[in-house]
Amino acid sequence: MRPILIAPSVLSAHFGHLDREVREAERAGADWIHVDVMDGHFVPNLTIGPAVTSAVREATTLPLDVHLMIEHPERLIPDFVDAGADRITVHQETCAHLHRVVGQIREAGLKAGVAVNPGTRVDTLREVLPYIDLILVMTVNPGFGGQAFISACEGKIEQAEKMIVDAGREGAIELQVDGGIDVRTAPRVVRAGATVLVAGSAVFGEGRGGPGATISALRSAVTNGGGR
Ligand code: DX5
Ligand code: ZN
Numbered sequence: 001m002r003p004i005l006i007a008p009s010v011l012s013a014h015f016g017h018l019d020r021e022v023r024e025a026e027r028a029g030a031d032w033i034h035v036d037v038m039d040g041h042f043v044p045n046l047t048i049g050p051a052v053t054s055a056v057r058e059a060t061t062l063p064l065d066v067h068l069m070i071e072h073p074e075r076l077i078p079d080f081v082d083a084g085a086d087r088i089t090v091h092q093e094t095c096a097h098l099h100r101v102v103g104q105i106r107e108a109g110l111k112a113g114v115a116v117n118p119g120t121r122v123d124t125l126r127e128v129l130p131y132i133d134l135i136l137v138m139t140v141n142p143g144f145g146g147q148a149f150i151s152a153c154e155g156k157i158e159q160a161e162k163m164i165v166d167a168g169r170e171g172a173i174e175l176q177v178d179g180g181i182d183v184r185t186a187p188r189v190v191r192a193g194a195t196v197l198v199a200g201s202a203v204f205g206e207g208r209g210g211p212g213a214t215i216s217a218l219r220s221a222v223t224n225g226g227g228r
Contacts, residue, residue, distance in 0.1 A: 002195055004194070004195060004219075004222045005031040005032060005174070005195065005197070006030055006031050006032075006196075006197050006199065006219065007030065007031060007032040007033065007034040007065050007196055007197065008025045008030050008033060008199055008200070009034040009035075009145065009198050009199065009203070009204075010022060010036070010048075010056060011048075011145045011200045012146065012205050013204040015052075018052070018055060018056065018059065019055065019058070019059040021211075022059040022060050023060065024210070025060075025203065026060050027212070029215050029219070030062060030211070030215060031196075032062055032064070032086075032087070033060055033062050033065065034065045034178070034200075035053050035066045036048060036067050036142075036145075036200075037049065037066060037067065037070055037080070038069045038142070039069065039070035039071060041070070042071045042091065042093070043142050043143035045143045050082065051083075053080060053083040053085065054084060057084030063086040064084055065085075065086070065087045065113075065198075066088045067089045067113075067115065067178070068080070068089065068090050068094075069143070072094070073088075073090040073091075073094055073095065074095075074097075074100070074101050077101070078108070081110060085110060086111065087110055087111040087113060087134065088105045088110055088111075088112065088113065089112075089114065089134060090102070090105075090112075090113070090114060090115070091115045091116075091117065092114050092115065092124055092125060093117055093120060098114065098128055099131060102114065102132050103131065106131070106133075111133040111134060112131070112132050113132060113134030113136055113174075114128065114134070114135060114136065115137075115138055115178075116135070116137060116138060117138050117142065118138055118139070118150050118152070118153050119141075121156075122137065122156050123159070123163065125160075129163065129164070129167040129173065132173060133173060133174065134174040134175075134176055134196070135160050135175055136177075137153060137156050137157050137160055137175070137178075137194075138178055138179050139153045139154075139179040139180055139181070139185075139189070140179030145201045145205075146200070146205065149179060149180025149181070149182075150179070150180070154189065155192075157177060157189055157192035157193050157194055158193055160175055161175055174195050174196045175194050175195045175196070176194065176195070176196035176198060177196070178198035179198075181197050181198060181199040182218075183202070183217050183218060184221075186218050186221050186222050187221050187222055187226040188226075190222045190225075191225075197222070199218065203215065
């Protein structure tokens with residue numbers, strides 16, 4: 001079985017101590033750091049831009065996984081490349097020319113991902129499978145941390161995995177899940193085929209035990225309950 005990667009989302013971190021929070025997640029065994037970029041248009045929230053992404057870059061050597069929940073992502077991709085992103089994921093719903101946008105990310109030397117909202121079919125990504133490195137199946141409607149996991153999205157993870165295998169891209173395309181991931185939901189999405197788990201409030205939220213406790217709890221939950 002492939003190791004499952006854990007990508008804490010700094011959206012739920014204490015922004016006044018962002019460097020400390022990121023370093024703590026790294027010490028706790030995080031594999032990637034997930035950066036949620038929101039524009040107040042595509043999603044009803046405004047969050048992190050290139051400047052704060054640079055600050056996260058300075059705090060860690062882990063891969064920076066930048067999730068762009070913004071309209072016209074092609075206009076800002078160069079800024080996030082300069083800010084030190086290693087991977088950029090755009091939303092299918094924001095790209096009229098998806099093939100061109102994922103090409104733009106890869107030409108900059110980064111790994112390219114495409115996300116689908118709960119209401120978007122995963123098979124809309126079939127034609128771009130040769131050109132991408134990651135599919136992100138959203139299990140909440142993007143915009144906020146701490147929302148409830150939408151169980152109806154589990155079938156989409158299975159569909160995405162089958163599509164990746166059928167295209168001969170198994171091992172080349174990561175299958176990431178984002179939204180409502182905790183020790184209870186993580187084993188379910190791993191059984192469905194997820195290879196990368198994003199977790200925000202479970203890792204950084206108040207009263208959740210902190211990154212150290214949560215990341216090891218997530219790891220043992222998927223090792224003990226997520227095997228297929
Ligand atoms: C949701 C973001 C997520 C969010 C996850 O719009 O894309 O990455 O931070 O937060 P939790 O894990 O709290 O659902
Ligand atoms: Zn995200």
